[in-house]
Amino acid sequence: MADPTIQAGPGEVPSIAEEDAAFYHQSAVNAAWTGARLALGALTFIFGAFAFSYFYLRSVDSSGRWEGSGYHPPSMVTGTVIMLLVLASAGVHYGVLQRIKAGRKRAWQRGGAITLGLGLAAVGLQITQLATLPFAPGSSGYSSVFTGFYPVFLTSQLAAGVWLESLLARSRFIPEMSFVEQPPTHAEVYRVQRFQSSLSAFSTVWSYLALMSLLFWLLFYVF
Amino acid sequence: MTSGTTGTPAAPPAPGAGGREPRHWLRLFVMWFVLSLAADLITWYVWRPHLPPGDMSTSATGQQFDFAVLAVTGFPVVIAVLLYFAYAIVAWRAGPDDEGDGPPIHGHTKVSVTWIITTSLIVLWAFAFGTFELIVPAGAGSGEGPNPVWNLAGKTSSTWAPGQGDKLQVQVIGQQWAWTFRYPQFGGMESSKLYLPTGTPIEFHVTSLDVIHSFWAYQLGVKADANPGVDDVAYTTVHQKGTFEVRCNELCGIWHGAMYTYGNAVSPARFASWATSVRGKEAKDGLLRALPKYALTYDPTVISAIGKNLPKIDGITGAAGYYYPPSDPVTP
Amino acid sequence: MAVEVQPERAEPVSASTKPYFRRMGVHTGLAGAVAGYFLGHWLGNFLSSGYLQNPLSDSNDVPIVLGYALATIGWLLGLGVFNDLFGTMLGRPFPDREAADGAEAGLGKYFRFTLNHKTVGIQYLFGMIGYFLTGGLFAMAIRTELLSPSYHIMGPNQYLMVVGEHGTMMMMMMSSVVLGPFGQYFGPIMIGSKRVAFPRLEALGFWLTPAAFVILLSGILFGGFPTGWTGYEPLATEAKQGMDSFFFAFGLMAVSMTLAGFNMICTVINYRAPGMRWGRLPMFVWSMFSVSFLQVLSAPVLLGACYMALTDRTFQTAFFTNQLGGSSYLYEDLFWFFGHPEVYILALPGFGVISEIVSVFCRKPLFGYRVAAAGMLGVGLLSFFVWQHHLFDSGINPDMRPVFMLTTELISIPTGFIYLVGMGTFWKARIRFSIPMLFALAFYFNFLIGGISGVFLSDVPADVTEHGSFFVMAHFHYTIMGGLIFAFMGGIYYWLPKMLGIKLNETLGKVHFWTMFIFFNSTFLPLFALGLMGMPRRVFEYANNLQTLNDWVSISSYCLGVSMLIFLFNVVMSTLFWRQREAGNPYRARSLEWQVPTPVPPANFERIPVILASPYEYGDPDAPPVADLNPPPGVVSSAYVGASRGEA
Structure with missing residues (x-):
């Protein structure tokens, strides 16, 4: 791939400051990629702690109270709606990510706003569900894992939402032309590329959260 | 400007015997x-x-x-x-004025x-x-959980008498901060003293009423965690008479350090007479009717016959009657 | 957590000239923490008064936990941690403050949320020394109580409080004792980078440690916690409010460890200078890299366990209450799934520091570089598969014990690599007995004893007697104190001239080393015997016949404490009063951190260096210099695309 960040023409030698800036620009772009994958690792281990608790308590069934007597499951409808909202949000974002790659910033901004809206709706609905559960948190093993897991999950969704919001805010200051053709200055190029690397890192995390939402929906509502 | 020290070339090897290494x-x-x-x-x-x-x-x-x-x-x-x-x-210590480097050996595959x-x-x-x-040796004296895969050979019957070769079952019950020992083959009688017969395969069933304890009979080489609601089995056979220490080995609260007692290994005949006499005394007190032979939990709401007024044995025990409040969680 | 994964930087900003108290710093942080605590406490009472109680302990923990949570947030807000985040939410890119923060004169920058990795390193250094000495004072208290076989100085509750504070302080804080100061300071320099990948996460990682420190100590105000550093359930649910401080502080440190490791990995992968191939990476960086993976992947599990324990104590979930469908085994599993990698989080940095020191003072290349790197990675990988050896007698999965015995013993093979490398490096070397080298030799001695006793512990039948006894305690003090802390001390003597431009006094340093080495062994070697003679951990009463040995240990431990005072005296006098300057490269070391000027410039290097050779090429007259610190224009840009992806 031809490197777009060094502006010096053939035969010209870039200045030292330019070279350093280009080097660390490339490092930062790569670090966003690495960081997103690493964040998925860390998140997997914290969610994994809950999945482990789920399977452990379910198989141990202490005092016969994995579900307990007089057990009421959480509302299947609410749970499914929340899960579908999260999936829809990730789907929308996946779609509009292709738009911005094609240079259409405004389409992404609209789609990003919808992504954020759907995500927040899921979080809000989840909070409502937690506040009106038909069981006490400690009434069984299931109820513990359920009430313990979702606050953690929605916190990570909210954190990712803040990230998306900051991307939306930053995109306002990048001219749409910069996404279509190479901007004239280094600073502009770096700005666009870093925005894009951050965006694709976000997209990875957001899709991952949707996947987790689906997996835990299967655990809590289906199996 | 380049930087980085290049070490001075390695000096010739230190003179050993006759100049040879x-x-x-x-x-x-x-x-x-x-x-x-x-x-x-x-x-x-x-x-x-x-x-x-x-x-x-x-x-x-x-x-x-x-x-x-x-x-x-x-x-x-x-x-x-x-x-x-x-x-x-x-x-290979360097001399005081030695500024030289060692030989550049980067490794040696062999x-x-x-x-x-x-x-x-x-x-x-x-x-x-x-x-x-x-x-x-069937778990080497360690706790093997409720269903031990490595069993100690020998048969188990509902009663135990010396010379029959049966395993002796002892349930060890930890609670904050005392040990109770129950002998299911003697009508489920319990004691705060641990007596064991020599030359007999012994099967400990270790459990707890409240938090995690660990049953450590030091001289017997037996250690098994006491988890609430869990039966942890450990085996041993005592082959010497004498006293041994029983300590709690898992931090269980403020008096953890004081949660120890002594056990006695005695001849089978002497053990049988001790156990029979304790059993008789507890039968007379009405304790044996109230206690299960063997149980992992001692919930007063389940064993309704037992209240707080149980006769205490040796002043302190009676696992079922000796709850410290409030160990039973409120059911939401 | 994932919010800050965006390393965009705008134009460099210049340093602020406002006086300290008019900018955000520790003072505003403290104000925020106090306000946050009261707000949280009030909110907790408001939400939960009357109906939410912890049934096992009969206490209401919601106000305290919310108080801790909001105090932490207030502390970070007051420090200004979130300022850049708020800015970016308004569309401003992150300001590039790293160089400006590092260039600031005076001591003020050390008491502020600053982004330069060297400032963060110094903050960590002094923080860690403080935490270590605090934990050490608790140890002195424990040994004082154990002077006699029954309780005499402290009551049983107080004794357990001291035991718990000592263990927790050491275990949670010392996980950062090398990665914090030396990793943050020298990691980027050693890979030839001017900066780190995520400076805000790195600095946040440090600023969580004082919060965790204060919160953990605040447990004393509530009577402490009775569980020791493991926090076993259901004792922890039954305990009074002091328990909250344990779980909250440990959870905070889990976050801090995750962030520090996260930044380290991203930096090492992406910010290596051109020519810094994986095969030229200094061994210290390898150890930091491998430790960071352990931190990023295992600390979240601890965070989960602490969170579950706190919800058990506040929202009344029942994760760990057997009667209600929970399981106390679940906690043991989650805790040790973190807890065993944690042990290697504590051991691996020591290997790294020692490898650096040994090569320099033997004046020889590191023997078997690949073996050493493989050892680091192998220990890291295997450490995720051994945790159940802490539970051999617990009755969990008894039939799996041979497997965990095997994995535990297998880990001694990569650990043995470290010895192979050390011993190979000593072969026909020109050994200089500087103070760092003395500490390195002591490290090999102590860690050998710790490691061999570990083989005894991994053997299930032998473990029946050793488990939970003083034998275990001696074992892990030999690996952590004898290994990690000796390496840390060696690192201080080795690197302080670079970090502060000041050399510690040599004579006092030798006195410190010898007293520490002798009394360390005299304190902990008898503990093996005590454990084998039947003394369990965390007891204040023991058999009368063990008193002589216990008294010996206590007196030795006081001498060890005095040795620490000698060290403290040396640090204070050398840095504040004697100020013996040391500049340049006193050991004629090859590695990159010694090639930059002292004090290290804010951006480390004038420009990106091009790495030409391994840092260990001692004794080879034809070896090129380790790096070209001022490569001609054009070299970096032709090399960086491949180098930054590790392909060079």
Whole structure:
């Protein structure tokens, strides 16, 4: 791939400051990629702690109270709606990510706003569900894992939402032309590329959260 | 400007005997062999009989043997490493004005491979030996959970009498901060004293009423965690009469340090007469009717016949009656 | 957490000239913490008064936990941690403050949320020394109580409080004792980078440690916690409010460890200078890299366990209450799934520091570089598969014990690599007995004893007697104190001239080393015997016949404490009063951190260096210098695309 960040023409030698800036620009772009994958690792281990608790308590069934007597499951409808909202949000974002790659910033901004809206709706609905559960948190093993897991999950969704919001805010200051053709200055190029690397890192995390939402929906509502 | 020190070229080797480099490997090997042999012989013949936890029971004897074998395995390794470093410090120390560098040796495949193979063999030996010593003596005195895979041979019947060769079952109940011992084969009688017959396979069932404790009969080489609602089985056979310590080995609250008692290993006949007399006394007090023979939980709402007014045995116990409040969680 | 994964930087900003008290710093942080605590406490009472109680302990923990939570947030807000985040939410890119923060004169920058990795390193250094000495004082208290076989100085509750504070302080804080100061300071320099990948996460990682420190100590105000550093359930649910401080502080440190490791990995992968191939990476960086993976992957599990324990105590979930469908085994599993990698989080940095020191003072290349790197990675990988050896007698999965015995013993093979490398490096070397080298030698001695006793512990039958006894305690003090702390001390003597431009006094340093080495062994070697003679951990009462040994240990431990005072005296006098300057490269070391000027410039290097050779090429007259610190224009840009992806 031809490197777009060094502006010096053939035969010209870039200045030292330019070279350093280009080097660390490339490092930062790569670090966003690495960081997103690493964040998925860390998140997997914290969610994994809950999945482990789920399977452990379910198989141990202490005092016969994995579900307990007089057990009421959480509302299947609410749970499914929340899960579908999260999936829809990730789907929308996946779609509009292709738009911005094609240079259409405004389409992404609209789609990003919808992504954020759907995500927040899921979080809000989840909070409502937690506040009106038909069981006490400690009434069984299931109820513990359920009430313990979702606050953690929605916190990570909210954190990712803040990230998306900051991307939306930053995109306002990048001219749409910069996404279509190479901007004239280094600073502009770096700005666009870093925005894009951050965006694709976000997209990875957001899709991952949707996947987790689906997996835990299967655990809590289906199996 | 470039930077980074390039060391001065290596000086010629330090003058050894007759200007030749001494044969370090040979010297090291001889010293290592002599020292290791001495250490191992002393360990095996002098130290082994004094190694903990003694030889009061089969599990204790087994552990003593394991310690000795591991020590015999470990000493040559320790001696090899320490001897090497000591030798290096003496042989290859730089003089006060020596500014030179050592030879640029980046590695030595043969040495590395030998090292890796040797350590791997030692590790595999330790693993094979440990597994054998765990499985053959039926868990080696450690807690094996509710369904032990490695059982102690012998039959179990609902009563126990000396000379029958039956296993003696003892339920060990931990609570903050006392031990209670229950003998299901004696009508479920319980005692704060642990009496065990010698020459008899013993099956401990360790459980807890509140938090995690750990039953450690030090001289018997028995250790099993007491988890609430869990039956943790451990086996041993005592082969010496005498007293042994029973301590709690898992931090269980403020009086953890004081949660100890002593047990007695006595002859089977004496054990039978002790157990029968305790059983008779508890039957007279009405305790045996109220207690289950064997249970993992002692919920007063389940055993409704038992209130707080149970006759206490030896002043303190009665696992079911001795709740400290409020150990029973409120059901939401 | 994932919010800050965006390393965009705008134009460099210049340093602020406002006086300290008019900018955000520790003072505003403290104000925020106090306000946050009261707000949280009030909110907790408001939400939960009357109906939410912890049924096992009969206490209402919601106000306290919310108080801790909001105090932490208030502390970070007051420090200004979130300022850049708020800015970016308004569309401003992150300001590039790293160089400006590092260039600031005076001590003020050390008491502020600053982004330069060297400032963060110094903050960590002094923080860690403080935490270590605090934990050490608790140890002195424990040994004082153990002078006699029954309780005499402290009551049983107080004794357990001291035991718990000592263990927790050491275990949670010392996980950062090398990665914090030396990793943050030298990691980027050693890979030839001017900066780190995520400076805000790195600095946040440090600023969580004082919060965790204060919160953990605040447990004393509530009577402490009775569980020791493991926090076993259901004792922890039954305990009074002091328990909250344990779980909250440990959870905070889990976050801090995750962030520090996260930044380290991203930096090492992406910010290596051109020519810094994986095969030229200094061994210290390898150890930091491998430790960071352990931190990023295992600390979240601890965070989960602490969170579950706190919800058990506040929202009344029942994760760990057997009667209600929970399981106390679950906690043991989750805790040790973190807890065993944690042990190697504590051991691996020591290997790294020692490898650096040994090569320099033997004046020889590191023997078997690849073996050493493989050892680091192998220990890291295997450490995720051994955790159940802490539970051999617990009755969990008893039939799996041979497997865990095998994995535990297997880990001694990669650990043995470290010895192979050390011993190979000593072969025909030109050994200089500087103070760092003395500490390195002591490290090999102590860690050998710790490691061999570990083989005894991994053997299930032998473990029956050793488990939970003083034998275990001696074992892990030999690996952590004898290994990690000795390496840390060696690192201080080795690197302080670079970090502060000041050399510690040599004579006092030698006195410190010898007293520490002798009394360390005299304190902890008898503990093996005590454990084998039947003394369990965390007890204040023991058999009368063990008193002589216990008294010996206590007196030795006081001497060890005095040795620490000698060290403290040396640090204080050398840095504040004697100020013996040391500049340049006193050890003629090759590695990159010694090639930059002292004090290290804010951006480390004038420009990106091009790495030409391994840092260990001692004794080879033809070896090229380790790096070209001022490569001609054009070299970096032709090399960086491949180098930054590790392909060079």
